[in-house]
Amino acid sequence: MSLLEIRNLSVEFTTAYGQFRAVDAVDLDVDQGDVVAIVGESGSGKSVAMLALMGLLPWTAKVQADRLSFDGKDLTSLEPKQRRRIIGKDMAMIFQEPMTSLNPCFTVGFQITEAMKVHLGGTRAERRRRAVELLDQVGIPEPETRLSAFPHQMSGGMNQRVMIAMSIACNPRLLIADEPTTALDVTIQAQILELLLSLQRDRGMALVLITHDMGVVAETAQRVMVQYAGQQVERRDVVGLFSTPAHPYTAALLDALPERSRGKRLPSIPGVVPGQLDRPDGCLFNPRCRFATDLCRSRPPGRGSPEQGAALCHYPLQGGEPSGYPPDLLDQLRRQAAEEARSA
Amino acid sequence: MFRFIVTRIGLLIPTFFGVTIAAFSFIRLLPGDPILLLAGERGIDDERHAQLMAQFGFDLPIWQQYLNYLGDIIQGDLGRSIVTKQPVLEEFLALFPATLELSICAMFFAVALGLPAGVIAGVTRGSKFDHTVMAVSLTGYSMPIFWWALLLIVVFSGELGWTPVSGRISYLYFFEPVTGFMLIDSLLSGEKGAFASAISHLILPSIALGTIPLAVIARQTRSAMLEVLGEDYVRTARAKGLPPSRVVGLHALRNALIPVITVIGLSVGVLLAGAILTETIFSWPGIGKWMVDSIFRRDYQSVQGGLLLIAVIVMTVNLIVDVLYGLINPRIRHTR
Numbered sequence: 164m165s166l167l168e169i170r171n172l173s174v175e176f177t178t179a180y181g182q183f184r185a186v187d188a189v190d191l192d193v194d195q196g197d198v199v200a201i202v203g204e205s206g207s208g209k210s211v212a213m214l215a216l217m218g219l220l221p222w223t224a225k226v227q228a229d230r231l232s233f234d235g236k237d238l239t240s241l242e243p244k245q246r247r248r249i250i251g252k253d254m255a256m257i258f259q260e261p262m263t264s265l266n267p268c269f270t271v272g273f274q275i276t277e278a279m280k281v282h283l284g285g286t287r288a289e290r291r292r293r294a295v296e297l298l299d300q301v302g303i304p305e306p307e308t309r310l311s312a313f314p315h316q317m318s319g320g321m322n323q324r325v326m327i328a329m330s331i332a333c334n335p336r337l338l339i340a341d342e343p344t345t346a347l348d349v350t351i352q353a354q355i356l357e358l359l360l361s362l363q364r365d366r367g368m369a370l371v372l373i374t375h376d377m378g379v380v381a382e383t384a385q386r387v388m389v390q391y392a393g394q395q396v397e398r399r400d401v402v403g404l405f406s407t408p409a410h411p412y413t414a415a416l417l418d419a420l421p422e423r424s425r426g427k428r429l430p431s432i433p434g435v436v437p438g439q440l441d442r443p444d445g446c447l448f449n450p451r452c453r454f455a456t457d458l459c460r461s462r463p464p465g466r467g468s469p470e471q472g473a474a475l476c477h478y479p480l481q482g483g484e485p486s487g488y489p490p491d492l493l494d495q496l497r498r499q500a501a502e503e504a505r506s507a
Numbered sequence: 508m509f510r511f512i513v514t515r516i517g518l519l520i521p522t523f524f525g526v527t528i529a530a531f532s533f534i535r536l537l538p539g540d541p542i543l544l545l546a547g548e549r550g551i552d553d554e555r556h557a558q559l560m561a562q563f564g565f566d567l568p569i570w571q572q573y574l575n576y577l578g579d580i581i582q583g584d585l586g587r588s589i590v591t592k593q594p595v596l597e598e599f600l601a602l603f604p605a606t607l608e609l610s611i612c613a614m615f616f617a618v619a620l621g622l623p624a625g626v627i628a629g630v631t632r633g634s635k636f637d638h639t640v641m642a643v644s645l646t647g648y649s650m651p652i653f654w655w656a657l658l659l660i661v662v663f664s665g666e667l668g669w670t671p672v673s674g675r676i677s678y679l680y681f682f683e684p685v686t687g688f689m690l691i692d693s694l695l696s697g698e699k700g701a702f703a704s705a706i707s708h709l710i711l712p713s714i715a716l717g718t719i720p721l722a723v724i725a726r727q728t729r730s731a732m733l734e735v736l737g738e739d740y741v742r743t744a745r746a747k748g749l750p751p752s753r754v755v756g757l758h759a760l761r762n763a764l765i766p767v768i769t770v771i772g773l774s775v776g777v778l779l780a781g782a783i784l785t786e787t788i789f790s791w792p793g794i795g796k797w798m799v800d801s802i803f804r805r806d807y808q809s810v811q812g813g814l815l816l817i818a819v820i821v822m823t824v825n826l827i828v829d830v831l832y833g834l835i836n837p838r839i840r841h842t843r
Contacts (some may be wrong), residue, residue, distance in 0.1 A: 219745055244750075258739060266740040267838055268761045313837040329747070439690040479591030487522075 272310030604687025625728025
């Protein structure tokens with residue numbers, strides 16, 4: 164039994180224009196010690212899915228799942244009070260914006276010890292000692308004096324370290340990091356990632372890393388879920404994903420990495436993730452997909468085999484070419500590729 | 508923090524001089540001759556009139572009068588009432604506890620009801636409770652105090668007979684004022700029923716005076732709460748698994764209080780202005796009623812002195828609010 168088991172999770176918001184499905188049939192299994200990355204562009208429902216798991220979405224969100232269990236407990240059937248015993252204790256989350264995610268009115272020490280007070284109890288002195296330990300572990304110099312500092316007196320990177328210290332205060336078994344480095348300087352990003360990974364290794368906790376940076380995925384994760392417009396379009400181990408991406412979206416994301424680029428210009432994916440009002444028929448990626456056919460534009464694709472990354476695609480890629488593709492179109496594709504190779 | 512307070516006090520000095528000009532000129536802009544009013548219906552002959560004008564210094568050029576007035580104030584002398592011949596400061600201090608008592612009770616009423624109502628309305632945004640609070644507070648805010656006070660008297664004193672109509676305490680009780688606060692004095696007197704009588708006299712005036720601040724506080728709390736509840740740190744607090752009471756009552760409210768404190772501070776000015784009407788209607792012997800009487804008598808000294816003292820009180824309260832700000836919001840404390 165996995166530590167975290169999500170089956171067919173969907174989240175819908177009621178908006179002025181009707182229902183909007185932000186997360187669509189997402190599955191996820193995370194075991195103790197796993198590092199799983201969820202990647203995708205902004206608006207692909209990565210954060211929403213994890214916020215739904217944490218129970219942090221506003222009441223306007225309708226969360227449904229066939230199974231949503233953590234450590235054998237079914238989260239959907241738990242009373243809010245029982246669920247809060249898990250949240251912040253066994254399952255913790257850190258957020259994208261460290262500067263706004265900490266309460267400006269309270270000291271760092273207060274905010275770190277707060278979760279301990281609620282979940283673990285203990286004396287004030289014990290909690291304080293533990294807070295100092297935690298700050299030390301996350302690499303904050305002079306932890307004792309920092310306890311009485313306010314968030315606005317520290318930098319973004321320091322604040323994110325405080326957030327991390329806060330989230331691991333009760334020794335969680337699962338840590339969800341929602342784009343923890345996006346708002347930070349590039350030089351700090353690597354430090355924070357390294358910190359998260361070393362904490363994960365030392366404590367054997369599971370880590371779910373939400374990111375839109377494929378480079379981060381390559382360095383950190385064992386498994387990857389690629390999410391697009393609320394759907395998981397591909398899910399597999401990181402090595403397979405980088406060597407033979409099966410979904411055209413994954414392939415396009417990888418092509419957009421500067422270090423993998425071969426041509427003069429860095430390729431990009433035209434367009435944006437569809438929103439509520441421009442949701443296409445058929446495959447949700449078809450307006451931006453260079454392999455899209457009439458079939459893609461009319462019928463939603465089924466899931467492929469696990470070897471093909473369970474790709475949600477009519478023509479999952481094999482060796483860079485779509486499999487099961489109409490022969491005439493395939494010829495055209497090959498001619499194009501040859502031409503491009505010549506001109507490059 | 509010390510420098511912060513010193514800076515705030517420094518800012519009060521120009522405000523103070525502005526207020527002296529306003530207090531000095533407003534009463535003189537009103538038509539009417541204080542000496543003629545003092546003389547009453549029998550009138551006064553020109554010679555005596557000129558003599559009295561000279562005695563009070565009203566014959567001097569206006570700028571010279573102002574400078575004399577300013578000079579007196581700096582020496583701490585607010586002058587004597589030209590009607591009662593009593594020092595203005597003494598009269599003010601004798602009456603001020605009554606107003607202060609009323610204002611404190613009104614503010615207590617406004618905060619005790621407005622703050623929770625605003626918080627709950629904000630948390631349950633769009634609910635029936637929210638709509639009710641907003642509708643009631645808008646009504647309360649729009650109601651003229653004199654009319655609202657009369658309505659309260661008609662219903663609760665007249666029809667229902669629950670509360671007395673006017674005054675601070677029943678005529679059955681008499682004791683020498685010790686603190687000037689009727690609630691405290693009645694307790695100190697040891698007379699049976701005096702305290703209950705004092706409270707029953709306070710209820711209606713406090714409601715009448717506290718209604719507008721109540722409405723403002725409820726609305727401000729609600730909107731501050733709505734804003735704060737959408738902040739990332741509230742999500743962080745919930746992600747810690749804290750109970751909703753702690754998330755709302757501690758993490759959100761602490762931040763939402765910042766604008767609410769401002770409004771409470773500003774309400775003190777409104778309260779003292781409202782006290783003039785409320786005290787007149789309820790025959791409450793406070794400075795509001797005294798100011799109105801002084802204005803009608805063109806008692807220049809009393810009006811000038813009273814305005815100035817009220818302004819100083821409002822400024823002091825706002826200074827306290829500024830300091831409180833620093834205590835609640837560390838970002839302000841540290842920026843100086």
